[in-house]
Amino acid sequence: MLHNGPPHDSNYAYAYAKRILEIHSKAYQEQYGDKFICVIPTNIYGPNDNFNLEDAHVIPGLIHKCYLAKKNGEPFIVRGSGKPLRQFIYSEDLARLLVWTLEKYNEMNSLILSVPEKDEVSIGRISELIAKEFDYLDNMKYDTSFSDGQFKKTADNSKLLNLYGEYKFVTIEQGINTTVDWFKKNFDICRK
Numbered sequence: 001m002l003h004n005g006p007p008h009d010s011n012y013a014y015a016y017a018k019r020i021l022e023i024h025s026k027a028y029q030e031q032y033g034d035k036f037i038c039v040i041p042t043n044i045y046g047p048n049d050n051f052n053l054e055d056a057h058v059i060p061g062l063i064h065k066c067y068l069a070k071k072n073g074e075p076f077i078v079r080g081s082g083k084p085l086r087q088f089i090y091s092e093d094l095a096r097l098l099v100w101t102l103e104k105y106n107e108m109n110s111l112i113l114s115v116p117e118k119d120e121v122s123i124g125r126i127s128e129l130i131a132k133e134f135d136y137l138d139n140m141k142y143d144t145s146f147s148d149g150q151f152k153k154t155a156d157n158s159k160l161l162n163l164y165g166e167y168k169f170v171t172i173e174q175g176i177n178t179t180v181d182w183f184k185k186n187f188d189i190c191r192k
Contacts, residue, residue, distance in 0.1 A: 010149050022110055029108055039101055042114040042155050046091030046175065047182035051192040058123065059088060059176065062130050063183050064192060070136045079146035082124025087114050087155055090175040093167075100164060114155040115169045123148075129173060133180040 007015030018040075025036040045059035053064055062078065069076040097113045105111060124142070131137040161167065170178075183190060 010147070025110075035108065037105075037108060038110040039098065040110055040112045040114075040155065041094050042087040042089050042112075042153075044089055044091055044094055046179050047186075049091070049179070049191070051183060051190055053192070058086065059126060059130070059179065060183075062127055063176075063180055066127075066130050066134050066136060066140075067183065067187070069139065070134050074139075076127075076131055076134075076136055076140045077143050078123065078127045078140065079143050080123065080148040081144050082122060082127060082142050084123050084148045084150065085120045085152045085154075086123065086126075087117070087120050087153075088126070088172060088175070089114055090170040090178075093169050097160070097164075097167070105163065111160060112155045112157050113160060114157040116157055116161070117154050119169065119172070120152075120154065121172055126172070126176070129176045130180060133177060 006012070018038075022038045025038050028034040028036045043058055045057060049060040050056050051060040051064040053061060056064065066076045068074075093115075094113060101111060101113070127140060128137060131140045
């Protein structure tokens with residue numbers, strides 16, 4: 001659904017840049033015969049991520065917010081209702097799939113690197129998993145004065161699975177556990 005309709009106002013510049021990159025790659029293919037393609041990952045998270053509160057992606061941003069809320073004895077505030085659904089890919093899964101793409105993928109079309117749609121998870125569930133890792137679930141609250149953004153951004157990974165075969169993705173529970181553990185151990189030196 002990369003080119004379907006205008007992107008949400010909250011990230012239109014980023015979304016248009018991704019769209020233009022795919023168009024640019026196709027133009028190089030047509031004009032020069034270059035084997036440029038776009039890989040399209042879903043929301044990435046994992047150790048060594050950017051945990052900056054202003055420009056982090058969803059999971060690292062929520063991890064840092066929960067850490068600070070617990071440290072300061074304040075509620076862990078999740079913006080929006082928590083209902084939107086997203087597909088998250090653990091950074092090590094993405095790294096393995098990128099290497100596979102470089103070595104084995106020979107088509108000239110973009111390739112979505114994502115967990116299956118059945119593994120889509122709500123922002124609320126993600127927030128709960130993070131709060132549990134900090135033993136702070138009882139202090140989590142939603143601030144519905146903030147927009148939820150686009151409700152669903154489903155990416156179809158059937159092409160990847162047809163070409164690669166069954167890939168065993170890290171579960172969201174294990175990925176968050178590992179990422180929170182890494183963040184706690186590396187708080188003083190991580191990007192924040």
